[in-house]
Amino acid sequence: MIEALLISVLIVTSVAVFLALLMVIADATIANYGDVNINVNDGSKDLTVKGGQPLLKALNSEGIFIPSACGGRGSCGLCKVQVVKGGGQLLPTELPWLSEEERKDNVRLSCQFKVKEDIEIKIPEELFLVKEFKTRVAAIRDLTYDIKEVTLELIDPPEINAAAGQFIQFQVPEYELTDEEVYRAYSMSSAPSDNKHVELEIRLVPNGICTTYVHKFLKEGDLVTINGPYGDFYLRDTQREIIFVAGGSGMAPIKAILLDMEEKKISRKIRYFFGARSTRDLFLVDEMKRLENALPDFTFIPALSAPEEGEAWNGETGLITEVMDRMLEHVEETEAYLCGSPGMIDACIKVLEDKGVPEERIFYDKFA
Amino acid sequence: MEGMWYYTAVFFAAVFTNNILLANYLGMCSFLSVAKELKASVGLGIAVTFVMASTTVLNWMVYNFLLEPFGLEYLRFIVFIIVIAAFVQLVEMIIERVSESLYAALGIFLPLITVNCAILGVSLFMVIRDYDLVTSFFFGLGSGLGWFLAIMAMAGILQKLKKARIPKGLEGAGITLIITGIMALAFMGFAGMLMLG
Numbered sequence: 207m208i209e210a211l212l213i214s215v216l217i218v219t220s221v222a223v224f225l226a227l228l229m230v231i232a233d234a235t236i237a238n239y240g241d242v243n244i245n246v247n248d249g250s251k252d253l254t255v256k257g258g259q260p261l262l263k264a265l266n267s268e269g270i271f272i273p274s275a276c277g278g279r280g281s282c283g284l285c286k287v288q289v290v291k292g293g294g295q296l297l298p299t300e301l302p303w304l305s306e307e308e309r310k311d312n313v314r315l316s317c318q319f320k321v322k323e324d325i326e327i328k329i330p331e332e333l334f335l336v337k338e339f340k341t342r343v344a345a346i347r348d349l350t351y352d353i354k355e356v357t358l359e360l361i362d363p364p365e366i367n368a369a370a371g372q373f374i375q376f377q378v379p380e381y382e383l384t385d386e387e388v389y390r391a392y393s394m395s396s397a398p399s400d401n402k403h404v405e406l407e408i409r410l411v412p413n414g415i416c417t418t419y420v421h422k423f424l425k426e427g428d429l430v431t432i433n434g435p436y437g438d439f440y441l442r443d444t445q446r447e448i449i450f451v452a453g454g455s456g457m458a459p460i461k462a463i464l465l466d467m468e469e470k471k472i473s474r475k476i477r478y479f480f481g482a483r484s485t486r487d488l489f490l491v492d493e494m495k496r497l498e499n500a501l502p503d504f505t506f507i508p509a510l511s512a513p514e515e516g517e518a519w520n521g522e523t524g525l526i527t528e529v530m531d532r533m534l535e536h537v538e539e540t541e542a543y544l545c546g547s548p549g550m551i552d553a554c555i556k557v558l559e560d561k562g563v564p565e566e567r568i569f570y571d572k573f574a
Numbered sequence: 575m576e577g578m579w580y581y582t583a584v585f586f587a588a589v590f591t592n593n594i595l596l597a598n599y600l601g602m603c604s605f606l607s608v609a610k611e612l613k614a615s616v617g618l619g620i621a622v623t624f625v626m627a628s629t630t631v632l633n634w635m636v637y638n639f640l641l642e643p644f645g646l647e648y649l650r651f652i653v654f655i656i657v658i659a660a661f662v663q664l665v666e667m668i669i670e671r672v673s674e675s676l677y678a679a680l681g682i683f684l685p686l687i688t689v690n691c692a693i694l695g696v697s698l699f700m701v702i703r704d705y706d707l708v709t710s711f712f713f714g715l716g717s718g719l720g721w722f723l724a725i726m727a728m729a730g731i732l733q734k735l736k737k738a739r740i741p742k743g744l745e746g747a748g749i750t751l752i753i754t755g756i757m758a759l760a761f762m763g764f765a766g767m768l769m770l771g
Contacts (some may be wrong), residue, residue, distance in 0.1 A: 218652065
């Protein structure tokens, strides 16, 4: 009896050990690609990493964070990286995420593509500054009935180095609406000089995974993980007149840019068109009033598209596009910065182009 | 029945009358998730055929040379599973190393197969039906091809269905399972031809 037991244990163990040994040997020989070199942006960084691992992971281990929402499972399609040299052919798991043009430029999904030889890649410079931050919710306040301002205090690392207008990704933990961690992007509304805090303006979207979490569950003192900064929506260094256009929580990056201009004493002519349905959708009006006084030539132009009956309103009315159409003359030399829903932005770009603002001077941040 | 005829009979029975997917409903999960894409279905089908044929032979050897002599038949479930897992892992590593195009076409499906119950099922049937080595090979190959046939048929039907208006509640896995059932009924038409134990 005991003998039979011992034999069975012995057999199973030896089969398992044999196979495990086989795997270890295979891992060290067949799957061993040695150290490989990743040349980033024409030699601005030269990384030596262990071969055979996904590019996303390899870059992560070297402190370069590529935006990714699914954690490397190939289901979000965000972690695209252009591979200039080396790398071989596209995998079937990458195909659904890449457009014709991206395939031609050899853009790869970095979580699927494994580094097995020396490669050269190109990534946006600002990704070098991207870090993951542990933060604590310092304050939450209502800006309107559906927009909350969330202030996060950075814990580790304690400071963020961002340009006004950039965004971060907010990590939503598992809860009722999601059974995995997800990331959502939000613009920072705080001035970059306050590098110990990140302030966000988050509008409640019905059934939105992150917005519901923030509006219904998040409390002061909660810990939140974010990563960033990302994005190229920042003020260009010129002397041109500026047109800002925003709707709803599109206020956030523009507010950050305005605060930054105030601190840096930039004295360009600014007009800021802000679209809302009625007065209950307007917020930070006092702050804008203050900035009108603080900045040498700044006009805040809120416009209501559907003011309620009997509402005391002596400002502009109509769709933001109608108001812009009415008020903008001789704007060929201006720069425009737009932030809001895709529909609003597309309509505003059309108005601006009709008024003669060239396409390359219209910058925008679409909330998808 | 002896010799070549017997092998042929087992082979065809595994493809048609005892189709591992349609008669035994094994290997459903990867079938349901991959059948949407015709190209991926081809890749997965070939990979399943290859792995089934090879692991059946491997497991036959393990069973007859290792488990049976020591009277350890009851350990076959756990031993078969580790043999399959290790084999699939090893094949994936080798393919990734030697041929990039083969890896792109087949390699990425291999991890899916490790947990495919049809693979384990075929090894277990082989034991129950007391096949010899060569028969096991033909049985494994036939079962793999049968699975391949089933997923190809389903992928073809789903391509046609893309334009059809399917009731909301039946979209996705629902309609796929119903079609699989109808296909299984159709395959029962082969039943008079041959039958395995």
